[in-house]
Amino acid sequence: MARLHSLCFALFCLSSRGLAGVIPDSSSLIDSLLEVAGQYIPPLDYVPHPVGVPYTIQNYSVAPWVGSPNTHSSDTTVGVSGNTETCAGLTSGSSKFWYEAIAHNGESSYLDSAYKPNYKVFRNVVTDYGADNTGTRDASAAIQAAIKAGSSNGPDRSSKSMGSTGQPAMVYLPGGTYLMENSIQMYIGTVIVGDPTNPPVLKASSSIPNDHIVYAKDPNFGGTVNFYIGIKNIVIDSTNVAATQKIALLDWTVSQATQLTNVVFKMPQGSTGHTGLTTQYDYNSNVILNDLHFIGGAIGMDLSGQQWVFKNLTFSGTTTGVIAGGTNIVFVGCHFEGGTTGIDASSTSGSLTVIDTTGSNMGTLVSTTDSGTAGNSIILENIQNSGNTASFSGVVQVAGDVPETWVHGDLYNSGDTTVKYVGGQTVHTPRTSALLSGNNYFLMRPPNYEDYSVDQFINIKSVTGLPVYGDGVTDDTQNINSILSQYAGCKIIYFPAGTYIVTDTISVPAGSRIVGDAYASAISAVGGNFYNANAPTTMVKVGNVGDVGVAQINDMLFTVADVLQGCKLVEVNIAGASPGDVGLWNSHFRIGGAAGSKVETNCAGTPDSCKAAWGLLHLTSSSSVYIENMWGWTADHDLDGSHGQTISTGRGLLVEATRGTWLVGTAFEHHTLYQYNFENAANVFSALQQSETPYWQGPGNDLAPAPWTDDLGSSDPDWSNCAATDSLCRMALFERIRGSSNLFLYGGCVWTFFNNNGGCNGDCEQNAIRVQSSRGLYLFGTNTKSVTNIFLDDDLVVATETQNAGGWGAVVAAYLYDT
Numbered sequence: 001m002a003r004l005h006s007l008c009f010a011l012f013c014l015s016s017r018g019l020a021g022v023i024p025d026s027s028s029l030i031d032s033l034l035e036v037a038g039q040y041i042p043p044l045d046y047v048p049h050p051v052g053v054p055y056t057i058q059n060y061s062v063a064p065w066v067g068s069p070n071t072h073s074s075d076t077t078v079g080v081s082g083n084t085e086t087c088a089g090l091t092s093g094s095s096k097f098w099y100e101a102i103a104h105n106g107e108s109s110y111l112d113s114a115y116k117p118n119y120k121v122f123r124n125v126v127t128d129y130g131a132d133n134t135g136t137r138d139a140s141a142a143i144q145a146a147i148k149a150g151s152s153n154g155p156d157r158s159s160k161s162m163g164s165t166g167q168p169a170m171v172y173l174p175g176g177t178y179l180m181e182n183s184i185q186m187y188i189g190t191v192i193v194g195d196p197t198n199p200p201v202l203k204a205s206s207s208i209p210n211d212h213i214v215y216a217k218d219p220n221f222g223g224t225v226n227f228y229i230g231i232k233n234i235v236i237d238s239t240n241v242a243a244t245q246k247i248a249l250l251d252w253t254v255s256q257a258t259q260l261t262n263v264v265f266k267m268p269q270g271s272t273g274h275t276g277l278t279t280q281y282d283y284n285s286n287v288i289l290n291d292l293h294f295i296g297g298a299i300g301m302d303l304s305g306q307q308w309v310f311k312n313l314t315f316s317g318t319t320t321g322v323i324a325g326g327t328n329i330v331f332v333g334c335h336f337e338g339g340t341t342g343i344d345a346s347s348t349s350g351s352l353t354v355i356d357t358t359g360s361n362m363g364t365l366v367s368t369t370d371s372g373t374a375g376n377s378i379i380l381e382n383i384q385n386s387g388n389t390a391s392f393s394g395v396v397q398v399a400g401d402v403p404e405t406w407v408h409g410d411l412y413n414s415g416d417t418t419v420k421y422v423g424g425q426t427v428h429t430p431r432t433s434a435l436l437s438g439n440n441y442f443l444m445r446p447p448n449y450e451d452y453s454v455d456q457f458i459n460i461k462s463v464t465g466l467p468v469y470g471d472g473v474t475d476d477t478q479n480i481n482s483i484l485s486q487y488a489g490c491k492i493i494y495f496p497a498g499t500y501i502v503t504d505t506i507s508v509p510a511g512s513r514i515v516g517d518a519y520a521s522a523i524s525a526v527g528g529n530f531y532n533a534n535a536p537t538t539m540v541k542v543g544n545v546g547d548v549g550v551a552q553i554n555d556m557l558f559t560v561a562d563v564l565q566g567c568k569l570v571e572v573n574i575a576g577a578s579p580g581d582v583g584l585w586n587s588h589f590r591i592g593g594a595a596g597s598k599v600e601t602n603c604a605g606t607p608d609s610c611k612a613a614w615g616l617l618h619l620t621s622s623s624s625v626y627i628e629n630m631w632g633w634t635a636d637h638d639l640d641g642s643h644g645q646t647i648s649t650g651r652g653l654l655v656e657a658t659r660g661t662w663l664v665g666t667a668f669e670h671h672t673l674y675q676y677n678f679e680n681a682a683n684v685f686s687a688l689q690q691s692e693t694p695y696w697q698g699p700g701n702d703l704a705p706a707p708w709t710d711d712l713g714s715s716d717p718d719w720s721n722c723a724a725t726d727s728l729c730r731m732a733l734f735e736r737i738r739g740s741s742n743l744f745l746y747g748g749c750v751w752t753f754f755n756n757n758g759g760c761n762g763d764c765e766q767n768a769i770r771v772q773s774s775r776g777l778y779l780f781g782t783n784t785k786s787v788t789n790i791f792l793d794d795d796l797v798v799a800t801e802t803q804n805a806g807g808w809g810a811v812v813a814a815y816l817y818d819t
């Protein structure tokens with residue numbers, strides 16, 4: 001195993017220098033921990049992340065939370081109410097990808113004004129940087145120049161001067177072939193996007209000197225703080241490189257709020273040296289990789305990290321599809337054809353869940369070793385395969401199709417609190433029709449809207465008479481609402497990069513489709529409308545109760561510019577007529593930790609002095625929504641400097657929806673009362689839920705529900721099951737399920753790293769999941785770290801970490817509740 005340069009985990013890192021004093025001889029300790037039983041087990045000692053990425057060329061005097069935000073009153077009198085444009089809906093048919101054609105006037109809102117006007121978010125590698133897209137001359141230098149450029153009169157993007165959020169770059173590749181005589185290096189904030197109608201090909205030259213074609217991880221920082229990086233709609237091609245040469249097409253040592261989608265990895269058939277994707281440069285905490293195609297090659301993906309869901313990946317003629325080094329891994333809707341091994345799970349320490357997946361002409365679909373313990377849990381469900389479906393150390397356990405759920409690991413039967421270790425038991429999982437497309441759970445790729453030409457789009461910053469600034473200081477509430485209302489059902493709305501300050505609710509009506517520039521188009525709340533913790537105001541309200549229609553949100557970020565205990569960031573009320581009509585893709589939440597928010601700079605004190613938001617996302621009972629790739633994060637450290645962050649956000653995700661909810665690759669972290677709350681919810685499919693407690697919580701600090709004790713609502717847990725002074729009981733639940741039915745939750749995990757900001761191992765928290773008055777719950781692949789009890793059935797302890805030891809702490813392969 002390569003020696004790590006830094007010790008990184010979850011959401012923080014330390015250089016090995018910084019660690020000297022804390023753990024003697026840390027690197028050998030780390031190496032030995034990582035190699036336990038040949039499995040990838042993350043390092044076990046932690047201290048909170050001390051500092052963030054410096055943001056030295058920031059305009060510190062821009063403070064939207066001071067006084068009233070700018071109002072351009074003369075401009076905002078032109079408000080339009082109601083849908084005044086008559087339209088027959090969107091017209092499809094396009095000759096050019098709209099994103100290439102539309103005006104790009106995004107900005108980095110908090111850059112020093114000496115540089116801000118000269119910083120361009122959007123870069124077309126051909127027209128702005130002269131990249132050759134005919135495949136005849138080297139294009140790598142031009143693409144690298146496009147990636148690296150900062151403001152024309154300022155430092156470049158490798159300079160560590162613009163924080164994590166101050167240097168967004170949309171690097172656009174028109175169709176064509178780009179000869180790569182060299183590799184390209186990405187930095188935090190980079191999104192490479194190709195034309196989906198004619199995906200650009202990065203074609204490695206036969207003499208490429210490096211071991212990778214694309215390096216995604218910003219080399220300046222640890223893997224677990226590599227956020228806000230994306231690649232979509234491209235082909236990476238190594239077929240000109242000798243099939244025996246050791247080369248990887250992409251290294252993806254990155255973490256939450258990243259996106260890798262619609263990428264083809266084209267490798268020589270029968271290659272012995274080529275790997276599509278590695279994560280070899282550090283520890284990392286990914287959430288989802290989706291809609292990828294691996295062709296040929298020796299290995300599709302060679303992974304070591306914390307957790308993943310892999311959705312709609314296809315492997316064609318790849319000898320080993322995936323070396324799945326990690327703790328909690330889910331495959332959904334994947335296809336393996338013509339390889340020796342589909343998934344090599346011998347280094348999956350916790351649970352491997354494979355559902356709605358096919359194999360054809362494969363040697364073995366899933367190959368692993370059997371630990372004989374709760375670790376290495378395997379869950380297979382709805383698999384079509386013609387040969388060996390699962391084998392342990394070469395001994396076939398399952399062959400052919402797996403129509404029902406096949407469970408290997410610790411199982412809790414309905415109504416039974418005794419753990420049963422099963423070597424391969426079949427469980428009936430009656431999926432509900434609201435969630436399905438055929439027999440499979442409905443899945444959908446993130447829309448590119450490539451069927452619509454640029455005249456079907458509105459740039460929200462370019463509407464005559466309705467100026468919207470997105471500049472991090474101006475109150476854009478009224479004109480955003482006017483534009484959304486006027487164009488609902490008629491146009492797709494593009495939010496160029498920038499921070500859109502709002503002082504009241506933004507209403508997203510039925511008929512809306514919204515696209516941002518990934519990770520940099522932020523809606524950010526300020527002001528007195530968001531102060532009442534007992535009657536929160538919603539910042540972005542998607543549809544009204546009872547609406548049925550379309551509402552799609554892509555590549556947006558939701559945040560708060562001030563400490564707003566009465567702000568509910570997003571509420572979804574609308575249902576789609578069909579699955580996927582209502583959805584959020586690659587859209588994320590951030591509370592604190594970044595420039596442009598008082599939460600970043602003024603929350604180094606106690607949690608009660610920083611009740612920064614009521615909660616992040618509420619799916620109300622009339623909603624039905626498809627959510628894919630979402631990180632709901634209350635900052636545990638600063639991304640743009642080194643301010644301390646002790647933030648108390650009330651709630652993570654509240655689901656009251658009953659008509660069909662899809663959660664594909666979500667993470668909610670560091671919220672005070674709960675990360676996930678299913679209250680009277682029904683018909684929910686989830687593939688991977690990742691979570692962590694607030695680092696400040698635990699003995700010695702506020703006991704839950706403090707500091708929200710006076711603000712609890714009927715859907716909140718009240719900790720009445722805990723003694724008043726029981727500090728391990730009074731911590732955030734990973735998940736609470738009450739009055740709910742037909743929940744199908746695959747691959748959940750909660751990692752508890754700290755008590756009161758200090759390292760903790762063993763019993764660091766009492767309860768992970770509490771279930772009350774529910775029926776028809778199917779939880780497959782639940783992983784915990786340092787939590788005493790995994791499941792409570794009301795007050796009754798059903799499963800403990802001790803009884804289910806394995807993985808990073810404990811693993812329960814199947815928990816069946818009133819089924």
Ligand SMILES: *[C@@H]1O[C@H](CO)[C@@H](O)[C@H](O)[C@H]1NC(C)=O
Binds near residue numbers: 060061062111113473
């Ligand atoms: C900072 O922003 C303020 C408000 O927009 C502006 O007036 C000032 O000139 C800026 N200063 C710098 C150094 O960027």
Ligand SMILES: *[C@@H]1O[C@H](CO)[C@@H](O)[C@H](O)[C@H]1NC(C)=O
Binds near residue numbers: 263293312443
């Ligand atoms: C799966 O991914 C491929 C490649 O991106 C895409 O063409 C296809 O539409 C996706 N399938 C689904 C069901 O989304």
